[in-house]
Amino acid sequence: MALPSSVAIIGGGPAGLLAAQRLAEAGYRVTVYEAQATVGRKFLVAGHGGFNLTNAEDATSFSARYGQQQGIFQEFLRHFSPHELREWAASLGIHTFVGTSNRVFPLAVHKPADLLRAWLSRLQELGVRLRTRHRWLGFVGATSLLVRDETTDQELEISSDATVLALGGASWAKTGSDGNWVSAFEAVGVKCVPFAPSNCGAEVAWSAFFQTKVGRMPLKNIALHCGTEWVRGEVMLTEYGLEGTPVYALTPALRAALSAGTPALLHLDLKPDLSDEQLLTKLQKPRAGRSLPDFLRQQLRLGAPVPTLLREVAPPEATATPPALAQLLRRVPLPIQGLRPLDEAISSAGGVAWPELNKHLMLRRRPGTFVAGEMLDWEAPTGGYLLQGCFSTGAWAAQGVAQWLRK
Numbered sequence: 014m015a016l017p018s019s020v021a022i023i024g025g026g027p028a029g030l031l032a033a034q035r036l037a038e039a040g041y042r043v044t045v046y047e048a049q050a051t052v053g054r055k056f057l058v059a060g061h062g063g064f065n066l067t068n069a070e071d072a073t074s075f076s077a078r079y080g081q082q083q084g085i086f087q088e089f090l091r092h093f094s095p096h097e098l099r100e101w102a103a104s105l106g107i108h109t110f111v112g113t114s115n116r117v118f119p120l121a122v123h124k125p126a127d128l129l130r131a132w133l134s135r136l137q138e139l140g141v142r143l144r145t146r147h148r149w150l151g152f153v154g155a156t157s158l159l160v161r162d163e164t165t166d167q168e169l170e171i172s173s174d175a176t177v178l179a180l181g182g183a184s185w186a187k188t189g190s191d192g193n194w195v196s197a198f199e200a201v202g203v204k205c206v207p208f209a210p211s212n213c214g215a216e217v218a219w220s221a222f223f224q225t226k227v228g229r230m231p232l233k234n235i236a237l238h239c240g241t242e243w244v245r246g247e248v249m250l251t252e253y254g255l256e257g258t259p260v261y262a263l264t265p266a267l268r269a270a271l272s273a274g275t276p277a278l279l280h281l282d283l284k285p286d287l288s289d290e291q292l293l294t295k296l297q298k299p300r301a302g303r304s305l306p307d308f309l310r311q312q313l314r315l316g317a318p319v320p321t322l323l324r325e326v327a328p329p330e331a332t333a334t335p336p337a338l339a340q341l342l343r344r345v346p347l348p349i350q351g352l353r354p355l356d357e358a359i360s361s362a363g364g365v366a367w368p369e370l371n372k373h374l375m376l377r378r379r380p381g382t383f384v385a386g387e388m389l390d391w392e393a394p395t396g397g398y399l400l401q402g403c404f405s406t407g408a409w410a411a412q413g414v415a416q417w418l419r420k
């Protein structure tokens with residue numbers, strides 16, 4: 014009897030490992046090649062600040078999170094949905110719950126490492142072979158791959174019936190997602206959109222006084238606006254600018270404004286739950302000799318660092334009258350100088366350009382070679398959309414491989 018077809022998966026992140034699982038379950042011989050000594054390093058990093066696996070919002074809103082790529086992601090998400098992702102985690106003994114903003118987390122008893130461990134033992138049961146410290150160097154001929162075994166420093170030419178490349182984006186290089194694969198793609202004519210930071214902090218040129226006085230302080234229950242887009246949540250003022258979910262969600266809009274050469278201006282609404290009228294009414298109460306910080310604290314529960322922030326970004330006349338102050342609290346201007354460096358970003362925009370791929374995520378120039386995960390040119394906000402996107406494209410690419418091999 015003929016051996017089942019072989020599939021090489023390059024990159025042991027969530028996209029690659031899910032593709033490996035799906036293909037092994039379908040009966041293929043699967044080998045995963047991973048450059049690092051262990052797989053899933055970025056997956057484990059993702060677990061540090063609250064392991065947000067996916068999101069429980071409805072399908073239409075969910076796919077809209079992928080911006081320009083929402084049409085194609087609708088199909089990926091139908092193929093491997095947020096619900097299926099939760100069931101998959103449960104099949105590994107990791108149960109999940111829906112937290113605030115519909116974010117889906119594993120129960121507190123389950124650590125990210127538990128999930129990875131259970132997953133790797135499932136892959137082992139399925140016969141998936143894992144080759145760590147094996148770095149993919151590029152394509153050879155029409156179908157083969159060049160890989161360096163970094164334990165022996167030997168270069169190997171690998172031939173398989175199909176390949177899935179899931180090499181990750183270009184942030185947090187220390188996890189292995191260094192984006193260095195781009196040159197090998199470009200060497201065979203595959204176009205890649207340059208990487209840019211996504212879900213990252215924004216830089217503000219605070220004065221030395223502000224940096225010393227405020228350092229790192231949160232502003233809770235705010236709304237952050239960039240042009241017509243706005244996001245509710247909490248931001249952290251830092252020595253270099255701003256961090257936090259609303260800033261991350263606005264990075265595409267900020268990037269667009271910055272690249273157009275126009276000043277990128279964020280506006281902070283410090284009291285988004287009050288109507289303009291309610292805000293003005295509260296500010297029209299007599300100050301009775303109270304200082305601005307005392308008045309803001311007592312009337313609006315706006316304590317530190319708000320008075321220092323207002324002094325930093327607005328002239329004294331902006332706080333002189335109740336109407337002016339109301340307007341300022343509604344739209345505190347934050348001039349953004351730039352985004353934080355790519356390596357610090359939670360994810361990256363850019364990667365393999367969509368026209369290079371067919372609808373099965375197969376490279377048009379290299380039949381039999383599929384691409385999945387963050388190395389594709391898409392971005393999405395934090396909130397579980399990143400991992401879900403990686404899992405769904407991994408499952409979709411695996412399906413494409415199976416169809417292609419059947420043909």
Ligand SMILES: Cc1cc2nc3c(=O)[nH]c(=O)nc-3n(C[C@H](O)[C@H](O)[C@H](O)COP(=O)(O)OP(=O)(O)OC[C@H]3O[C@@H](n4cnc5c(N)ncnc54)[C@H](O)[C@@H]3O)c2cc1C
Pocket residue numbers: 023024025026027028029046047048049052053054055056058059060062063064065066067147148149150179180181182184185188189190191194358359360385386387388396397398399400401403
């Ligand atoms: C701090 C932080 C927190 C995050 N939190 C969340 C969260 O809560 N929820 C969420 O949805 N997402 C989160 N993410 C994002 C998420 O971790 C990534 O989007 C996801 O891991 C990308 O999966 P991937 O499989 O595409 O790539 P990766 O996980 O980056 O895996 C790619 C793999 O390919 C390997 N590789 C690269 N080049 C080569 C090569 N030449 N040869 C062989 N192997 C190679 C790498 O070593 C790596 O193991 C977070 C990310 C960070 C940095």
